[in-house]
Amino acid sequence: MEISKFTKWFKEYGWRHLVGLIFVTFAIYPILFVLTNSFADFANLTNSKLVPNSLTLKHYKLLSGDPLVPYFQWLYNTYKVAFLAALFNVFLGTLAAFAFSRLQFKGRRTGLLTLVIVQMFPSFLAFVAIYLLFFQISDVAPFMGLGTHFGLILVYLGGSIGFNSWLIKGFMDTISPSLDEAAKVDGASEYQIFRKIIAPLARPILVVIFVITFIGIYSDFILAAIFLKDKNLWTVAVGINTVFVDDFNADWGVIAASSVIAATPIAVLFIFFQKQITGGLTAGSVKG
């Protein structure tokens, strides 16, 4: 009786859990591996045990103490660049979206289509030209040339502003026009309508766009690698992938610790905004 009940359960549900578990292992093993190694006393690549013998924070401490590996400087750089670029991105994108959503003008359709078409080409595709352009900018205005965060932020701004305007515009279209028409009757200016009505109501999408852009820039490697030559100006992506690859086994605990610090906030953000990010909004084009 009991056995046949189990067989029935297994045929219906149990085998599904079995397959599920196999793939759960596949999905999270590397993550657990790096997590435990970051805390393990004897961390090395060969250590496949997921429960370390003793726990330690020494790898995290080592990370902050090595002047040759300014890890926390990299972390600060990354947050700074990603935050500023995402902020301006959303700000400028909102302005443009407002015009496309609320103002009637000639060339509106063409403008929107152009945005969509231009954004089909990832901005890093033309990295050779970007590099050479900023090579010249370095001569004329060194403060925003190659090797500066300023220049890098400018490139990031160009890279996703069209796409973001498009998404924000789509959301603004869902805000009832009766609201701003009423305000217009009351004598509100364009700017007031934007400031007092549309922008506040669009806040949910603005937060989402900010997060998506932030994650995208945080995870970028190619543009940051081309732009930043000075070790102290590197972002985390460039830093850990440049410094740590040389002596992999020796530094494994430190590499693991740095990976955990770099990944955790982004993973938390991502999981928190999971629905919006995967909900067809980005059609798989944002994740890098």
Added chain:
Amino acid sequence: MKTSTILRYLLLAVFNAGVFYAIPLSITFEAWFLLSLIILNAFLVNTVYLTDRFKPMKWILPGMIFMISFVVFPAIYNTYVSFTNWSTGHILNKTQAIKVLEDRTFTPEDQKDIQFDLYVLQDQNLEFYFFADLDENNMFFGKAVTDEDIKTTSYATHEPSLKKNDELIVPDGFYVLSGKEQIANADVLQELSLVIDSKTRAKIFKISVFGASTGSLSSTSQLYTYDSNKDALINNSTNIICPAVDDNFECDGKEIDPGWRIYVGTENYEKIFSNQRIRAPLNIVTKWTFQFAILTVIFSFFVGLLLSMILNKENLKFQRVYRSLFILPYAIPAFVSVLVWKGLLNPDYGVINNWFAPLYEILEIEPIKWLKTKESARAAVLLVNTWLGFPYMFLITTGALQSIPKELIEAAKVDGATGVQSFWRITFPLLMVSISPLLIGSFAFNFNNFTLIFLLSGGGPPVIGSEVAVGWTDILISFTYKLAISGGRGNMFGLASTVTIIVFGIVLLISALSFRYTKRLERIYGNI
């Protein structure tokens, strides 16, 4: 006037000040593309914000400027670069190259063999001084400087009073270094020179332990002079005339470095299609780029769909747990997970080979050299990318499966369809309607998945015997990166831009295809 108006004019003034600062500088550096970009932006900003004719543009322009400057403009610039010879040795324009060449120096024959006594002294600040005794009319004393300071230092003076009866009279406050002390400081001393006049310097030639060391003259005579009438360089040492040929000056048929960049027409394109040594690697890379992108989509879609079908079952427990665990690989920045995978795949210490060790023993084969051979590197790249990609596929297929009406399946069952039949005839086609645009998007993303390739395998292992740096797992974008920046064979910007144009073309094709098959365009039109 309203505050906002004042603020607007103030910002405009700052902007225009920047423009007027940058224009002459761009002209000085002959940065013509940058100049045209600046002028275009200045024109747009001023017409939009000084007149009221383009009101909506006041909202759009700030964002648009960045898109024009750093997306549209580089695309145009890239096209231009693909028609030039821009590469190491041809980085400068002609004016700059001539300037570099005119700065070159040589030592005239008549000065080469002159040797003389040279004394090394130190003052109280431990700075080095040389006293060069060429002959009785040329006894020079002065501070010895490095090459960097040569242009700013003053010339050495003739000081006959420092030598009497062949003995050096040490001036007050100075100390003469013995031969041994000179040897101890040889590295520093060899870099120093005594500047005699604008052309001539005295340097240490040989340190001797007894008596004075030997000095020699080195001249800063200008090696090349440019003759603009003949458009040629004249070599002042040999008096050979080196005419400008295309992008280099040539002396007796030998090119002098650096050359300069010129417009070369379709030369890069011809190279790519007809030069076997470049066409072959490009073929390898292009083929693999498609294989990589297609296989990645197939594998991750297959795994994702399989899982969502297995786990999408009524009353199955822990569905939410599964979903939150499966999302983890997708939530972690790729640059981190790739690094971790690189560790796992390490052929000597990595966990994966550790696990496989018993298997290797049973099969009596060598452990797989992950990422070191063509096949293993390609397999590893696909494995890791499947890991990165299947959670996304799982999420979207789960969503799509749940939106398929159950009545359809039930009706098929009633009509006597088997599970397999109803899957292939109903579920799968309906699934593809909503999923296919996302699959094309995923393909396009992976087509240019630089981060994964570059960080995991570096494009390697290298293809032996290729004229350009290229590896077996390189995709077009990482191949371009190697050509332009990190290949270790100089910067081939022209050629790299040409490859980029090919990538542009393919992306355009993919987009057109996705528009056509998914009717996204109609949705966009509908949205406008």
